[in-house]
Amino acid sequence: MFRIQTLNKISPIGLDLFPRDKYEIASDIPNPDAILVRSADMNDMQIPSSVLAIARAGAGYNNIPVKRCSESGVVVFNTPGANANAVKELAIAAMLLSSRNILGGINWTSTVADKADVADLVEKEKSKFTGPEIKGKTLGVIGLGAIGVMVANDAMALGMKVIGFDPYISVDAAWHLSSDVTRADSLESLLVKSDYVTLHIPQSEATKGLLDAEKFKIIKKDARIINLSRNALVKDKDVVEALESGKISCYVTDFPSQELLACKKVIGIPHLGASTPEAEDNCAIMAVQQIMDYLENGEIRNSVNFPKCKLEQRYPHRLLVVNRNIPNMVGQITTNLANANVNIQDLINHHRDDYGFNIIDTEQKIPEAVLEQIRKVDGIIRVRGVER
Numbered sequence: 445m446f447r448i449q450t451l452n453k454i455s456p457i458g459l460d461l462f463p464r465d466k467y468e469i470a471s472d473i474p475n476p477d478a479i480l481v482r483s484a485d486m487n488d489m490q491i492p493s494s495v496l497a498i499a500r501a502g503a504g505y506n507n508i509p510v511k512r513c514s515e516s517g518v519v520v521f522n523t524p525g526a527n528a529n530a531v532k533e534l535a536i537a538a539m540l541l542s543s544r545n546i547l548g549g550i551n552w553t554s555t556v557a558d559k560a561d562v563a564d565l566v567e568k569e570k571s572k573f574t575g576p577e578i579k580g581k582t583l584g585v586i587g588l589g590a591i592g593v594m595v596a597n598d599a600m601a602l603g604m605k606v607i608g609f610d611p612y613i614s615v616d617a618a619w620h621l622s623s624d625v626t627r628a629d630s631l632e633s634l635l636v637k638s639d640y641v642t643l644h645i646p647q648s649e650a651t652k653g654l655l656d657a658e659k660f661k662i663i664k665k666d667a668r669i670i671n672l673s674r675n676a677l678v679k680d681k682d683v684v685e686a687l688e689s690g691k692i693s694c695y696v697t698d699f700p701s702q703e704l705l706a707c708k709k710v711i712g713i714p715h716l717g718a719s720t721p722e723a724e725d726n727c728a729i730m731a732v733q734q735i736m737d738y739l740e741n742g743e744i745r746n747s748v749n750f751p752k753c754k755l756e757q758r759y760p761h762r763l764l765v766v767n768r769n770i771p772n773m774v775g776q777i778t779t780n781l782a783n784a785n786v787n788i789q790d791l792i793n794h795h796r797d798d799y800g801f802n803i804i805d806t807e808q809k810i811p812e813a814v815l816e817q818i819r820k821v822d823g824i825i826r827v828r829g830v831e832r
Contacts, residue, residue, distance in 0.1 A: 446739050447494075449476035451484035454501060455721075458728025462736070478735045482727075483507060491518065496828070497738050499731035502527060502718060503591070504674060505748050506647050514749045514799055517766035517826030521734045521746050525590035526726035527718035531672055532594040534698075534717055535642050536602070539578050541711055542640070542668040542694040549573035579603035584638030586631065586654075587645035587673070588613045593621045595642060600624055609634045610645075635663045640670065647674035655679065660686040668694045672717045675699030684710075742803050742830055750801050751794035757832050759789045759805040765818065766826040767802070769795040776821045777802060784814045799825075 448462065448469045459469055475494040479486075482500070485507045491498075498508055499521040513520050541547060552573065556565050583599045585592045588610035596606045600622050608621070609628040628634035631654075635641065641663070645651055655669065655678040669692060671678050678695075680703050686692045687709040697704060700712025718727070730746070737743045742764040744753040750766070763781075767773045774793050781788060781804070790805040810829060819827050 446478070447473050447476045448478050448480060448735065449473045450480045451486070452480075452482035452501075454480050454482065454731075455725045455728035457725045458501070458730075458732040461729065461732045477739060480728075480731055480735065481508065491516070496826075497521065497735055499523075499735045501724070501727035501731040503589075504646060506674065510749050515825070519738060519744060519750050519766075520748050521731065521738075522748055523727045523730040523734075524746060526730045527720075527723035528590040528594050530720040530723035531591045531644075531717045532598060534713070535591075535595045535644075535670055535672055536598060538670045538672065538696040538711070538713070539583070539599075539640050539642070539668070542670065542696050543578055544575040545573040547711060578640070581605070581639040582607060582637055584609070584628070584634040584641045585625075586610070586634065586641065586643050588617050588621060589644060590617065592642075592644035593617050595644065596625050597622045604640075607634050607637055631659070632662055635659060635667075638664055638667060640668050642670040643673045643677050645673055645677065647676050652676045653679045655683065657682040657685065660691055663692060665691065666693045668692065668696070670696045672696075672698045672713075675701070680704055740830060744801060747796075749796070750799055751796040753792060753794050753801050753803060755790060755792045755803045755805065757805060759807050760832045761806045761809050762830045762832070763802075763804040763806065763810055763815075764826075764828050764830065765802040765804070765824065767800045768823040768825065769798050769800045770823050773800060773821075773823055774802065777804070777818055777824075780814055780817050780821070781806075781810070784811060786810055786814065 446467045448467055450471050462469055475492055477494060478497045479495055480499050482502055487509050495518055497519045500508060501523055503522055503524050505520060505522050508520055510520050556562055559565060580603060582605045585596045585606060585608045588608045596608055599606050606625045607628050608625045609631055660682060680701055683695050684707045687695060687707055694709050696711040698713045698715050698717050704710045705712050734746055741757060742762060744750055765777055778788060786806055786808060788804055789807055793800060793802045815827050818824060
């Protein structure tokens with residue numbers, strides 16, 4: 445029986461995928477095998493040694509201590525693309541809101557609701573809320589993952605010119621991206637040409653403060669910026685200064701702060717990017733499926749800290765080994781098996797940065813004593829077996 449702990453409310457459509465004869469699911473459960481989380485902050489959490497995997501029902505994962513998990517052999521999953529359409533729709537809406545001063549007009553009309561001559565007032569004052577159309581304008585998309593690609597393609601369909609920047613674009617994303625999207629050679633070349641800039645990248649040490657005072661010096665005059673990814677990608681103080689100086693026209697953010705909301709040119713959205721029932725269902729379904737695949741078969745997809753690993757299981761016994769990416773790991777594992785007369789039928793080994801993952805299939809059950817010998821090998825982090 446696998447034990448699953450939920451740290452947030454997870455869509456029942458996802459949770460119902462767990463067979464109840466094999467899984468126990470609860471928010472308070474001792475020694476869980478896996479954890480499902482949405483927004484709960486786990487960075488200061490004492491993660492039980494029993495935990496094999498953590499799945500984030502969403503794309504961002506800065507609420508999970510990934511480095512600490514890697515050192516303990518805990519595979520961390522996210523669900524890229526599951527909420528892509530929800531965020532894409534909000535990004536398109538954000539472009540329109542930043543252009544047409546729709547919110548300003550709506551807020552103004554609420555102040556004249558008790559006037560008898562509302563129709564006349566509307567005609568008289570409407571010119572105060574005019575704004576440009578997005579058709580024919582240039583959109584710069586920073587980050588061409590699942591969300592960025594959808595935003596770019598839909599912006600093209602709305603008649604915009606699109607420039608994309610992503611030095612790490614995946615082959616799969618490239619296949620889905622419109623061939624009419626222009627590739628920027630650098631972030632700076634995108635900023636100087638874009639009327640609108642939208643961010644669709646994860647937060648990391650490398651991307652914190654990506655848009656700062658230096659970038660605002662070179663950004664196209666009157667550009668509008670949309671940040672539905674993570675608050676720290678844009679420096680609050682610097683973007684407010686750029687807005688107040690007139691260098692940029694509007695900043696739409698899903699992460700409002702007191703400092704930002706004090707500026708009239710900021711449109712603050714209460715973190716609604718993935719807040720649709722469809723996105724929550726999709727994220728839960730993907731997260732649950734990834735947890736099940738890993739616990740039952742040792743297969744990894746959409747991990748943020750370990751390599752993609754999949755091997756069709758044609759033999760009854762499977763050995764899973766997490767190790768540091770150092771020389772002779774596979775050799776020492778296979779030597780221990782050979783010394784115990786265990787014949788390897790199938791094997792796959794992949795690594796990602798400092799860590800490696802092995803799937804080894806055999807026809808015979810591997811004795812516990814052999815597993816213990818493998819665990820003692822320097823550089824081995826975690827060893828477990830699964831049966832078909």
